[in-house]
Amino acid sequence: MVETAIIDGKAFAEGLRARLKGEVAAYTAAHGTPPGLAVVLVGSDPASSVYVRNKAKQTVEVGMASFEHLLPESAREDEVLALLADLNADPAVNGILVQLPLPAHIDTQKVLAAIDPTKDVDGFHVVNAGRLAVGLDALVPCTPLGCVMLLKDRLGSLAGLKAVVVGRSNIVGKPIAQLLLREDCTVTIAHSRTKDLPAECRQADILIAAVGRPEMIRGDWIKPGASVIDVGINRVSGADGKSRLVGDVAFAEAQGIAGAITPVPGGVGPMTIACLLQNTLTAATRQAEG
Numbered sequence: 001m002v003e004t005a006i007i008d009g010k011a012f013a014e015g016l017r018a019r020l021k022g023e024v025a026a027y028t029a030a031h032g033t034p035p036g037l038a039v040v041l042v043g044s045d046p047a048s049s050v051y052v053r054n055k056a057k058q059t060v061e062v063g064m065a066s067f068e069h070l071l072p073e074s075a076r077e078d079e080v081l082a083l084l085a086d087l088n089a090d091p092a093v094n095g096i097l098v099q100l101p102l103p104a105h106i107d108t109q110k111v112l113a114a115i116d117p118t119k120d121v122d123g124f125h126v127v128n129a130g131r132l133a134v135g136l137d138a139l140v141p142c143t144p145l146g147c148v149m150l151l152k153d154r155l156g157s158l159a160g161l162k163a164v165v166v167g168r169s170n171i172v173g174k175p176i177a178q179l180l181l182r183e184d185c186t187v188t189i190a191h192s193r194t195k196d197l198p199a200e201c202r203q204a205d206i207l208i209a210a211v212g213r214p215e216m217i218r219g220d221w222i223k224p225g226a227s228v229i230d231v232g233i234n235r236v237s238g239a240d241g242k243s244r245l246v247g248d249v250a251f252a253e254a255q256g257i258a259g260a261i262t263p264v265p266g267g268v269g270p271m272t273i274a275c276l277l278q279n280t281l282t283a284a285t286r287q288a289e290g
């Protein structure tokens with residue numbers, strides 16, 4: 001049995017936002033206007049609405065300008081594209097985020113491609129994904145950035161460690177794998193067609209769960225002492241009938257086995273928003289430098 005450390009992403013994110021607040025004030029003093037973040041939400045998925053509201057609140061708290069664009073579920077693709085053209089041209093907007101998923105009648109890749117890559121604070125544009133893959137300066141997706149920050153804070157150098165990423169989405173799994181590779185990890189990407197997932201996971205010094213299946217990863221899939229980052233956010237109904245959030249890892253089973261683990265909530269989620277604010281400041285600074 002090992003003592004399992006709980007990685008406090010909420011506290012780490014608060015520290016990051018406190019540091020950003022100072023940097024944002026310096027930016028604003030130098031440029032006369034604060035960095036601005038525009039968030040576009042199409043439709044009114046309740047989970048997305050909460051998340052968008054939290055982002056707007058924290059954006060304002062660190063001293064940045066927040067612009068919210070709420071479009072109805074029925075909005076046409078060309079209306080979304082026209083809004084993005086306006087935001088691309090607006091000098092008060094330094095960062096643009098289009099909340100995903102979009103309604104099925106809208107082509108997500110087309111929308112992401114319409115965002116100016118220098119304002120793409122989610123890092124989802126192919127230009128930023130490509131720049132990350134070849135090792136150029138890029139706007140890096142927020143959740144992956146947050147995961148790697150937590151790992152480096154805990155472990156220092158990640159060089160030579162074996163990392164297993166479960167999930168290969170363009171927005172989480174793939175960019176996390178790219179960042180871990182950049183940190184000199186030996187990286188395996190697992191997915192729904194992986195043959196023996198428990199055996200793959202047991203090899204991992206660093207195990208990243210980004211699947212979207214409540215508590216799928218069991219305690220006995222974890223190598224003793226491993227660092228476990230749980231990206232999953234799953235809403236389930238508990239025995240009392242109330243809904244609660246759980247991750248992709250069976251958190252209670254991981255106790256006494258993992259060396260460290262992020263909780264859900266309070267782990268990766270708050271880091272995602274803090275990294276979004278950091279990316280907005282990075283984007284604004286790079287735009288000002290030309």
Ligand SMILES: NC(=O)C1=CN([C@@H]2O[C@H](COP(=O)(O)OP(=O)(O)OC[C@H]3O[C@@H](n4cnc5c(N)ncnc54)[C@H](OP(=O)(O)O)[C@@H]3O)[C@@H](O)[C@H]2O)C=CC1
Binds near residue numbers: 169193194197210211
């Ligand atoms: N904390 C945060 O800030 C954020 C949390 N999330 C959460 O992270 C999770 C993942 O999100 P996202 O990447 O967008 O999800 P996707 O649904 O896009 O991707 C899920 C991935 O998991 C794989 N997968 C599904 N079932 C299995 C299985 N049984 N065994 C192995 N692999 C499987 C899929 O494989 P295949 O490719 O073969 O289909 C796919 O690659 C979700 O819970 C989401 O809510 C997302 C963004 C931010």
Ligand SMILES: Nc1nc(=O)c2c([nH]1)NC[C@@H]1CN(c3ccc(C(=O)N[C@@H](CCC(=O)O)C(=O)O)cc3)C=[N+]21
Binds near residue numbers: 050268
């Ligand atoms: N373009 C785009 N970019 C995204 O980054 C993006 C997106 N679309 N669509 C949805 C997912 C999901 N996501 C979360 C971010 C923070 C929390 C978060 O702060 N969670 C808190 C709890 C929140 C609660 O209690 O509901 C926590 O884990 O502690 C959760 C989920 C970003 N996403």
